[in-house]
Structure formats: C-alpha cells, structure tokens
Amino acid sequence: MNKLLITILLASISSNIFAQVAFHNAGNVQIHDQGQVGFHIDVINDGTFDNNLGLAGFYNTANSLTVSGTSRPVFHDLEVDVPNDLFLEVSVGTDNFQQFVNGRVITPRDQKNVSFDYLNDAPYDGENDDRFVDGYASVQGDLDFTFPIGDDYRLRPMSIDNQSAAIASKGAYFFENPNSPNYFSDNFNTESRAATLFNISIFEFWDLDGDVETGVTLTWDDNSNIPTLVDDLNDLRVVGWDIETEKWVNLGNVSTTGNMDSGSITSESIIPSKYAVLTFGSSSNLLDGDLEIFTAISPNGDNLNDSFRIIGLAEFPNNEVLIYNRWGVLVYSQKQYHLHQETNGFKGISDGRATINKDEKLPEGTYYYILKIDGSEDRSGYLYINR
Template identity: 25%
Template sequence: MFNYKPYFISLFFFLGNFIFAQSSCPNSDFSNSDFTNWEGYNGNYQDPGLNVGFIQGRHTIITTNTLDPNTCNNLNTIPTGSSYSAQLGNSSTNAEAEKLIYKINVTPQNSLFIYKYAVVLEDPFHLPEEQPNFDVKILDANGNTIDPTCGAYNVYAGQPGQNFQSCGIVKWLPWNTVGLNLTPYIGNQVSIEFTTRDCSLSAHFGYAYIAAYCSQLRINVKTCTGDPNIVLSAPPGFATYSWSFQGVPVGTATQSITVPQALYPVGSIFDCTMTSFSNGSTCPAQIQAIISDPATIMPNYNYTFNCGNNSIPTANNPIQFNDLSTAINSTITGWLWDFGDGTTSTLQNPSHAFATQGIYTVTLNAISESGCSKSIALAPITIVNNTVPTPTASDNQVFCINDNPTVADLTASGTSIGWFSTPALGTALTPNTPLINGATYYAESVINDCSSSIRKPVVVTILNASPAPTGPSPQSFCANDKPTLNNLIINGVNIKWYNSITSNNPLTLNTPLLNGTYYATQNTIGCESSIRTAIQVQLVDPKPIGNTFQEFCKIDNPQISDLIITGSNIKWYSSPTGGSVLPPNTFLRSSDYYASQTDINNCESLSRLKVTVKLNDISAPNSIAIQDFCIESKPLLSNIKIYGNKIKWYTSSTDSNMLLSNTPIINGNTYYASQIDPVSKCESSTRTAVTTYLYPCDLNVYNTISPNGNDLNDKFIIKNIETFPENKLEIYNRYGELVYKSNRYGIDSNYFYGFANKGLIFQDGNKLPTGTYYYILNYQRESLEINKTIKGFLYINNNE
C-alpha cells in the first residue's frame, strides 16, 4: 500500500503553443550558464560536504544538449522543456562525492519548486552501503527533512524498483520531473540538496544531471477571443493525472486535455491532481489553473519609403513597413507579413522592395504571447517604375584566374554602383565575392536612394594564363648542406614557388628546403600559370639507429668507443647540432651524446641520434668500521658483519685481487669490501674499510689462593679476564653472606687478595678466614656479543 503525501508536484500549462515555465528563483535553472545562487561542495563518500567550492569537471553547467555516452547514447543531458542543466559528478572514480544546494526564501510567487534529475551509476554489485548513489533532501530552516517519505529521495546503483536502464555495467535512470509545494513555508527559507557519490571502494563512478525552476501554485491560463477550445497540459514524468472542475472530473486521465471555452467563463478554476513516486511511496499534489480574460488582438500598420515618383513608391526600391498593432490582456510577440507578391517576413518592422510596377495588397497577421492572432490588410499599394539611368560598362570583362578576381575588380560608370547576380531584386554582392568564368553580373546605379530600374549586364571571362613549368620530381638533397629553393631544378620563366597548391604568398628563393612538396608557377604572357608543378623534396638525413638508453658501470671507466650503435662512419658529439667530434677514448659520464653517420655519398646526417648514457655508481656496502672476534673461533672474512649484495673483499681500496670468503682474519688487519648491484650487475666504485681485532675469549679460573705474604698464589687469578673489562665479581661465604664485590675485576691491578670489602660479618679490609667460598662472575663485551655469568667455589688458605 502506498502512503499519500501532498508535497511533490510538477505542472506546466499550455494555451496553443504557449508554455508557462518561467522561473521566479534566480538562476535555479542555470540560465546564467554558471552556479550563481547555488552552493557547491566536494568531498568523499563518507563526507560529500567536506570542502566548500565548485570543482571544474565535477560541477559542470550543460548548455548544449548531447547524448550521454555512458548510457549507450540513450540519455539526453538536458531534459525536455529546459535549455540548461548541471552535471553533478563525473565518470572518474576514487570515491569522490559532490553536493549542490539551492536555498529559497519562499514567497507566493515561487512556492512551486520543480526539479528534474537523471542518474548514471556504475553497478559493481557491492553492498548497498558501498554502491554509487544519488540523493535529494528537502530541508527546512532548521535542517530537518520536510517529509520523511516525499521530502527525501535516495537511490543506489541497481536498487530494485527504480526503473533503472542498463548499458553494460552502468545503470541509469531517465529524466524524472518532481515538484515541491512550499506553501507551508512561505516567509521561511527552504534548502534543496543534491548529492552524488562514487562507490566507497574507489573503483566505480556515479553522477547525475539536474535542472530546476520556480513558479506559482495558481496559474492564469490565457485564452483568445473567439477560440472554441482551451488546451491544458501538465509536464511529463508523473505517474498519473486527474483533471476536475468544481469537483467534477473533466477530460481524460492524461497529461493534456482540451475543453470547450464556451462552457468555462473567465475565472473558472481547474484542479489537476498528479502523483509521483519517491522511494516506493506515492506523493500526490494539486495545482490550480484559472481561466483569465481573453486576449483581444487589434492589428495595424503603416509604411514609408525614401525613393518615389510624385509620392508613389517605385519598383526595385525598399519600402519600410511599421507595425502598429496593440492587444488587450496580452502582448504582441509575433508577426507574419504577406506582401502580395509571393514573399513573406516574420520581422516586426520589415523592409521590402517590389520587383516590378503594379498594385499589391499587404497583409499583417499579429500574434500574441498567448498564441492568439488576427490579420489586417490596408488599401493596396501602387508601385511605378523609376527613371534612374542604367550604368554603362564593357559588355565583356577579362581576368586572369591566378589573380582570384572578385566583384571589386569589375568596372562600370555610374553613381554609387552596386553589383548583383540577377537582373532584378536580390541582394547586392559583397566586393570580395569571387568572380565565375562565363557568369553574368549586373550593375545598378543609386541616386537619392533610388536604384536604376534596369541593370547593366557584364559577362566575365577568366583566362588560364601560362602553362605550368616542368621539372624532375622527387629531388634529393643532403640535409646537412642546408639547401634552399634556389637549388631546385625547374624549367620555365619568371618562376614563383609556393608551399601549397592554393597559397597566394610566393616564397623567397633563399627559403630553406624541408621534406615535402613545393609548387612552381611561371608567367609567360602576363598571366601566371593556374596549374602549379609539384616538386617533391627529399632531404637525405642518414641518422644512425641504436639503443637510445645505454647503461655502464662507473667502475669500468667506459669510453665513447663502448657505445653500441648501428651505422657507418659514426661520429659522436656532445650536442644535437654543431660542436666538435668526440675522440673514441673520451670517458663517458651520465649525459646525452649525439651520433651521426656519413653515407657512401659523403652525406653526414643532419639529425643526430640522441643516446642517453647512465653510469651506474653503486654505493659501498654498510658495515661497522671496527669489529672484534674471539681468537678461539678462528674467524674468517665471511664472519665479518656487512650489509650489501654479493660482497667482494680486497686487501686495499684499489687492489684488484679479490680475497676468498674463507680467508682467515688477521688481528689488526684492515679489509676492504665492495658489493654487486643485483639489477645493473655493477660493482661499487668505492669500498668499505673494516679493521678486525682478535681477543682470547675463554676464561680460566684458578680457584685457590693462599694470601700468606710470600707473593705466591696470593690473589684470585682469572685468566683472560682483561678481554672483558665490563665485569662484576661477587664472593660469598658458606652462609651466603656477601664478603667481596668488585666491578672491572682484573683491570688496572684490581684483584681479590683474600680481604673482605662488603657485608656485616667482616669489616672492610679484614682478612677472610681459611675456608671455601662461592663466587659469581658476570662478564660481557658488546663487540663480541658475549654476556655470560659463571659460578664456582674458591678456596682461601690463610695458614691462620
């Protein structure tokens, strides 16, 4: 079941051919060919109004009606009854969105807002909330939708029940016409928002076409005095129409109806109820048409003339006709003149010349803006001949075809001569009108605004003059010799050269030759030859061929001789023109080089082949400059930490003898590494230096001391502890009590001699008694990646 809401209406009223569709909302119909009075926004799928402003190509005024190619050329870009539209969005993608807003301060004169839309959406079969879409919102001054059912419209690509048409992946809606009754909002502001979105996944487009205008809800329908019928017509696009008068149905349920004028006096009010659909709901509305006072047309005219014989107009001279028509309850907007000699005019105030003397009845039919018309014919007009003398001229006038003669070249004696292509009537030829061989032209004199009644005929003869010159074609030249027209071989006299078969501008003999065709004429008897001899010019330019982009390894020190190119007698230059030849042993750099070749005729190419050279200078690998190793691990070059591709090792920065990766590392030596680029296969021209040091890493703990003063075995010895200055030693008695603690043990004579330095049992500096103790040693060296803790027992023999 449909829900009925009285908000959307759309109506035009016709009388005869008159359409009432004038907009009372400034530029709502885009008639300014711009977006004056509109607000534009652009953004993305989630926020179409993110940015303020119009973007060319996304907000577009349409002034010429064409067919949209994305609809298989089935959708007009401007709807019927409109002269302009706006395209909102485009066929680009990237999840773009656009918005247009028009705000109306509602008055009784614009309380009917009519808009039309057509929609073009790609249908990628996404989820509905991801599809390209179009929506319309009608909002009050507080931003609330006027009506949830008929005050909003939203459609996504392929949405069921929306009359979509298909063109491949594109789904499109034909033009729909929708009207909005704004009467409840008179004195307030209403906003109409149009929004288009691409799909939210960025790969499919959506756009729409929009047209709009405003009108009144009650419209006066104009009639004509004496017309039997009144035609009422609503705009197309609504689902149903229902016409009535005083509650009684009239006419048919169609867009247009015809009713007898005799049955409906002035002031009669017709109601038209129309329905449209919005999101599956029915939105009916009603508008009224009031029969106004009939238009009465009172046609009238007069005429004047400048050339006459005793105040009687003469043949072949213009008469000015002046419209004096008036109308009641209407305005005169059209005129149809019948001059009685088989000719007509639709101008309001035309000028007309009668070809021959005689009596003519002139009729004027005046037409009002509502389509009413009435005719009048005044007393017949008498036309007599005039006495202006005919010009004198040679009966035959001869010209050369190559002079391109025009009417301005014709000669005749008389006053204010004009030339015509007919013996009577017609329009004077312009001076630049080309003459035609064998044609007859007619000269006319004018005295005191009167033209001669008889015109002088002149027959034109246009002669071909000299024969065309002769010469071989094609003709070849070495481009590097920079030949000119003077080098061309041609047989003839008074030769002229042109760059086209129709050009009127001769070329100078020092004009440089180019590949192409030149055209020659000669002049033997005063007229230049009308046929031009075509000479094709071929400039020999034996440019070599080859790869225009060549890469080398910088470390190889490449030279000019390393460039690969196909040709004979190749010469290399550093510039496209001029310059000196580069020797073969010239070292290459990353730059452009230019090659020419010389053929067997000793013609060096003027055009040079441009070869772009790129020297690949690979960076050295990355590494730590100083690296430590444990001597016990017998480290090799492959154990050095370095970051690069296909590392090579050398004993110096310039040595060419590569070391094997299993070469043993020597303490204090410096090694040099390069890398190979995986793409260009080039070796780095600089090397990374790494200095290596070997250290003893295995600790040997001597776990007995006898600090008895004989300087033998009187301290706690840990062999190789000096390799690990970052260490900490703790010694505990049998009760787990800390009696000794030291950092950097074994460094700078820092040893345990059997004396306590920590704890509460023994005072600092007291000799520890004989017994077994427990030690914990933590040692580390970051450069060796060693961080260890060892534990064990220590026996102290004090002999006490």
C-alpha cells in the first residue's frame, strides 16, 4: 500500500521532477486519515484533490508559494507557514481546521471567484495583522462566522450570523477610499447618501456577498479614524451602498463595543446582495432613532413646507402613510410614501377616501397621521394644516 501511494504521488509531480518546480496533480490524489503532507513548492491542481483527511501544510521560509490549476483542492486540516505569503490562483478549501503560522493567504481581488474557503464550519487560529486572508474568503456551515480578512498588513474581521453562513457567503476588506476603489468598475460617492446620514468613511470598506438575511459586524482600529465621523459611538452606523438607488443608506447600529480607537458595530439584519459594499457612517438619533417627521404643513404654494415630509423614510421602503381628520375619516393614504412625498405627498388635499371628495382642499386644523413600516410598530401623531 505504501509503495502504491508513493507511486501515485510521484506520478503527479510536474514532469520537471529534478527541478521540483511544482507538485502537479493531473489525476486523483488523496491524503488519508493520519496522513501528513508538506508542500514546499508550488501546487498545480488539474485533477481531483478534494477528498482528503489528515494534515496538509504549505512551508517555505525563503520564497512565496502559489496554488493554481483548474480545480479547487480541499484539505481537512491545513497549515500555512509561508512568511512571503501563499498566493491563490484557484480557490482552496479547508473542511476541518486551518492554522495561520506565518504569512498571509492572498487571493486576486479582481477575481471574486477565487477565494479561501472555510467549509463545514471549519474554524481557524493564529490570525493577526501579519497573518490573514488578503482578499476574498468564503464560508459555508451552520454557525456564526468571522472572516479572517484584512489588507495592507491590517487584520479587519467581519462577522455574519449563522443563517447567512448556511448558504455560502463571501467577503473581503479594502483599505482604500470608496470614492476611488481599485478593484470595482464603479465608485461609491460618499456625497450620495440618504438624508439621515451625515458622513461616510473615506478610509475603508468591506465587500460582503450573500443572499440570506443577516446582521453584519464590522470592526475598526485607530487607522479607521472613527473620530472624524462621530463624537459619540451611539451615532455611528453601518452603512451600505444601495445598488438600486446608488446611494449610501443607513443599516443601523444594533450594538457597539470598544472605544474610538478599536471596537465593533453590528448592523440590523440585511440582505448583503442588495449592497455593493459596506463601511461606517454617522447619523444623529432623530425621532425613533431613524426618522425626522415634520408635523406641520402650509400648502400655500410658496414651496416651503407645502407637503408632509418624513426624512429618512427611504431607508424603510415597505411603508404606508394614512391621514385622518378629527372625526376619524381617512382623507389620504399612500404606500411607499418616500417615493411620493417630494412630488405627490400629502398637501392638504383629499385623495377621495370615504366621504371626502377627491381633490377637495381640506380645512385648516388638526389631523392625525399613522406611519406603518413593515417589521416595526406603527408610529403616529398629530399633523397641522395651516393655510
């Protein structure tokens, strides 16, 4: 059995066997239980190399190493000890445990399909500012997961909930200005933002890909320059570049830890695929933490307070506004009010509900509004029409 295994391994080495340029698998290779294989040269995988047990390690103290080929190798236990870094030109997976000893695992940031993959909830250890995945990492499993990602010798983890990990999520960190990203075809203008946001970080951002709803936790350090965004961490927000509206939108602040120099913030539940990238932003604690509702209108045609306005409502697109007169008669209703408030919002004119005639100007006085937002308690209050 030992002779057979050695023959298979030798047959898969590159044809230039004496120079030992690379370990080249063009067939079917397997590391058996309790087996230990160390790669001190590059690996080219053009065959089957994904049903492994035991330990595989990448070791080279003098040079970098590269994994390439047409097929993803998947290792059981995996160790990386390459001070000059392990470069991936094809995805590499681990399905039991991965250890960072020396060096980074570097993936091409302009090729999202190449990543370092943590399968079956595979944990890792040993990560720090010199040892992490520099590029894209992915996860698939049943547990919460923290991506060991970074850039420019800075580990900057990002965490997701277990339900998102169940259907494969992928992420990377970029220490660069979102206004001029190096690896994206579009830029993410920090001046294009929702009304409740005041500032967007120009120092860094994350890319998170996934179609399952999850809370996202981002981390910062002293190079994140959080004091340029907020004086109080309660005003810090996770923000995302909304692909549909091409604006930065508020993704919330469920909790924060740490201080201005280091810490973390968790967003509300989001679907990552709706947002091109994520970073930090700032927003003041307005009414109910997210909205500013103007409760008086003067529809006299001077373009000042002519319609009922709710700043920040665009961040809650599944909404409806209902307005009643003092006798409880519905005089106006509109779903997705944020799409209408600037051009066709409530201007003191009935939209024809109940016994009120359509297009009738409503008299001055006190009215009552109800704002419905999916997933949130109704918000209500008094609205005044002053002609």
